Structure formats: C-alpha cells, structure tokens
C-alpha cells in the first residue's frame with residue numbers, strides 16, 4: 001500500500017509502508033524517505049513473546065462532565081532512560097528496543113496505552129450520571145518516531161524527512177478514524193518527553209469519546 005499518493009503540489013511523497021509486529025503482537029509501521037536506501041525487509045523483534053496489558057478504564061466525573069482515563073499498568077513505563085537503553089532508538093546487540101531495525105520514520109502501538117488495545121463502543125452515562133460511573137477505555141495509542149537519532153528536532157530535519165513524517169501522520173490519522181468506536185484522533189507530546197528527547201516523537205491517540 002502507499003502512504004499517500006499525492007502530497008502538496010501534487011508530488012508523490014512517500015514510499016510503500018512496511019508493516020511488522022512487535023514481540024507482544026503490537027503493530028509496527030516503517031515509513032521510509034523517498035530517497036531512502038534502507039532495505040525493504042526488516043529484522044523481526046528479537047524479544048521473548050509476551051502478552052499485552054489489559055485495556056484501561058474510563059471514569060466519568062459528573063462535576064466537571066469530563067472523562068478521565070485510569071491506566072494502572074502505565075506505572076511500569078520507562079522514565080527518562082539513558083541513551084544506551086533508549087526504547088526509541090534502533091535495536092542494537094545490547095539494547096533490544098521498540099524498533100527492531102533501522103528506520104527513517106516509524107510508528108508503533110504504545111506498550112502501555114491509555115486507550116486500547118481493545119476496540120469497541122463505550123457506554124455513555126444517561127441523564128444525571130452517578131458518581132463512580134466507569135467504562136472501558138477503548139481506542140488506540142501509537143508512538144510516532146520522527147528519526148532514528150536520539151536527539152534533534154523536526155525543524156532541523158531535511159525537507160525529505162518532514163514529508164515522510166507528514167505522510168505518516170496522514171496515514172495513521174486516516175486509519176485510526178476507521179477503527180471501531182474511534183471518534184477523535186489527536187497528537188500528544190508529553191508522553192514522548194518522558195521517553196526520550198522532547199522533539200523527535202509524538203504519540204497519536206484515538207479515543208472513544210471527545211476529550
């Protein structure tokens with residue numbers, strides 16, 4: 001499949017997306033630059049197979065009329081890891097990261113998502129919702145990695161790379177909106193700041209309700 005056939009000015013902007021899987025079944029997508037020399041075949045994830053955490057919980061606050069997602073499994077997330085154990089740099093012999101091979105731009109499902117991995121329609125509270133109303137936090141969270149470099153910013157990247165990032169965004173936004181129950185797709189930067197350098201990643205969240 002092609003990420004986006006026509007870009008700004010009618011120019012073909014992206015190469016075919018390369019799809020893979022991570023050790024626990026999460027989706028992984030490689031988006032290569034148009035002038036990339038990376039191979040089409042990529043190494044598989046070398047980590048031992050494992051299960052994914054349960055889908056988080058959405059709690060409704062009737063005082064503020066807001067949904068709050070509660071995901072206890074996120075307590076085990078990586079927090080400011082040193083570069084030699086960075087989960088967003090390409091895998092090395094001593095660091096089996098979330099990216100099993102080299103890449104230009106990569107997207108993968110978040111290991112500890114605030115929404116998902118289960119998909120479905122949430123139950124909305126009727127009338128005056130009672131305190132303690134909760135339902136399943138259906139949806140999906142993905143991590144968008146702009147570069148294999150540990151540090152940097154989008155503004156410093158060549159135009160070719162920025163085009164690839166935009167193509168990846170277009171592709172993920174379109175496909176996330178096609179998932180069951182998803183009503184809102186939005187980018188978030190704060191989670192990426194905990195994981196790695198502040199400006200080379202974003203997370204894309206698709207949620208079952210407007211937040």
Ligand SMILES: [Zn+2]
Nearest residue numbers: 086088089150
């Ligand atoms: Zn890194």
